Amino acid sequence: MAERNEGWDDNRARAALRRLFEAGVRAADPLAGLAAHLPEPPRQGRVVVVGVGKAAAKMALAVERAWPEVPLTGLVITTHGADLPEPPPARRIPVRFASHPVPDAQGAAAAAEILAAVRGLAAEDLVLFLVSGGGSSLSTLPAPGLSLEALVAVNRELLRCGAPIDAMNCIRKHLSAFSGGRVAAAAHPARVLTLAISDVPGDDPAVIASGPTVADPTTFAEARALAAQYRMRLPEAAMRHLEAAREETPKPGDPRLAGTELRMIATPLMALRAMAEEARALGLAPLILGDALEGEARAVGQVLGGIALSAATHGEPVGRGAVLLSGGETTVTIDGPAGEGGRGTETLLGLALALDGAPGVWALCCDTDGIDGKSDAAGAIATPDTLARARALGRDPRAALAGHDSTGLFRALGDLVVTGPTLTNVNDVRIVLIA
Template sequence: MTTTGPWDDARARDALRRLLDAAIRSADPRAVLADHLPERPSGRVVVVGAGKSAAVMAAAVEEAWPDLPVTGLVVTRYGHAVPTARIEVVEASHPVPDAAGERAAARILQLVEGLTADDLVLALISGGGSALMPLAAPGLTLADKQAVNRALLACGATINEMNVVRRHLSAVKGGRLAAAAHPARVVTLAISDVPGDDPAAIASGPTVPDPSLFADARAIVASYGIELPGAVRAHLEAAAEETPKPGDPRLSRAEYRMIATPLMALRAAAREAEALGLTPLILGDALEGEAREAGTLLAGIARSVAAHGLPARAPAVLLSGGETTVTLGGASGAGGRNGECLLGLAASLAGHPGIWAIMADTDGIDGSESNAGAIAAPDTLARARAGGLDPLAALAAHRSHDVFLALGDLVVTGPTLTNVNDFRAVIVT
């Protein structure tokens, strides 16, 4: 597709996909992980990990250290495994945890116990690790964790709020994994999927100190009116054993290295935009809030570009990352936060000419369906109505997937084996 000439529908759609692909490529562990590996230790190397990228990260370790006798276990989402020779890969459920993840987490904890100061624990952490490593704190069950997880997903809590609660219900999160590995050296290689790249929030921070308290978890539960199982409520009230805090000597040999982040992905997309003849404007890598409202906000900025050349002159592309939320309010829904944000943008633009957008989860799965996201064009609402759909009613019912499926505008990538959160690009010509 040419990068010059008029901005018609075909050119805009091609550019949007190229921007998404550039963002995803920048976070491919096979391309970036080796540069962040520590020096080889004199003792054993035990590789553990959890997340949607855990398996491909493990494969990248094996490729970088072909002659090192590494051992270990990582757990990833169903359908995200890749072949490995020395590091075992287990698949489990996400976003609601299952028994396979629980068993894998228990084995990971056992693998890091009894090591010496000469040994290295290489922790491969990426988005989704919280649900994939659901070993409950003593006195709690997997069913308790599943119930809390479902409630958190439905109530509209932010990812950081979810992780505060999860850390205080876990036997491995909130620094407990690194504490169990002491006195071994622990080096974490992480791919960030959270706004702000807070290590304590990525997979609920199994290898870093936890600054939050049981009291914070209780406050979050209360603020959303979440009904807890009795055992969970009692556990949070008792606050018997806090998570390891900053300065805990058990974490004195723990290091953290970020190998891919949302901002890195946005910068890669910005470079691609320039090659396509677009002026890139990165709005931020940590946008949060209700998805539909975020779409309305982005539509307003796009209209300003079109009408006033502010905050950038067309042809331009507005790039953003982060993680919005969808508060279902009892609706069943069909789709994810990216589809809802995109339909919110389209509804607000109301057919404004010369504006196209793509919104997708960089892991390849947006919410409840198998697509990564979708594309909206100036004629999205008109085509939907011509096909007998009511896009505004679909938006109110949280069924954005129905609209974009009917229009043939879903973006399907399959599992990308990485995850640097949501990617949004709005082209204004």
């Protein structure tokens, strides 16, 4: 075993993990790939550029650069602090800022601005809708009769209950005046082209940011069933709205959505493939386990740790000198007081506990948007001596996992990966290096 690990030490392993992660983020950079998906600028009619999500500012800049002579109006919504470091002095597409993952009044006001910007257009006009992960919270606009305070409470419950993203967004769409195809309906009869960066398993456009320009196949009845299934404690006003079911979301075949088109410019699988290519350049054999690994974060980490142990011990499904790559959005069910945690670090701590100090195995779990949960880190790195170093500091790794304090533990170890906002988002990636 030692001979097969020759040449690998902690510094080299950490550098390799960071290099692979950065390759995945670059593959999802809108400045690199968005222009190729743009149509020819319309010869007649207006161009209205609107959008929501963690990549919105960069996506808007990519449009500006590709169409320097085309008159553009509109606005995009992104997270506070996620604008470009050096924005152009005369931004043609204004950027509004809102809160994520808990909505705020700025996001609601900006969402209303977007709806106003796309109303009253003609058939010769073009709406470019730029969408990426995080858009659901950023554009939370209550349906008639609901308050923003009620939707903030709904969002907190969605984050607590451990429901998968498609279930969360089904409920959001049926409490919203913005998502679930309503932006495209408001823009009718204009042509609507959606350019999307996917952060969801399966790249379902109806789930990305709750699909503001996409027909919604889900129903009020499904939203009520999901609330019951996950035992959600929703505000009374929200439950009354779901039960009344007065105005369904636009469904497939709705004539108001006939002039819509969607192009996917970046996906989790694209990022994983870019990471695999970078692994080969490092002389490592990549194995992509999938882009849609979901479930409770600690359980996903335990499974990945078991696969890594099999690889290190038995050479199956890969041998040493390999990396396991995966993506997808895990969930964290908060069932009591919580420390400083996040999906990525909770997955990673579950993985480290499963490995139990196995030699020659390092791992990185990070969110490609640069923010894991509500922390200031993208994620963290686990090493063969993570558990030993934590215990030497008086930290109990199992207690940290039980108390959702994984980020706090990795912070104490100095093993957080801090990138700042990357201005893109193809969800979580996990890299396990078997050296």
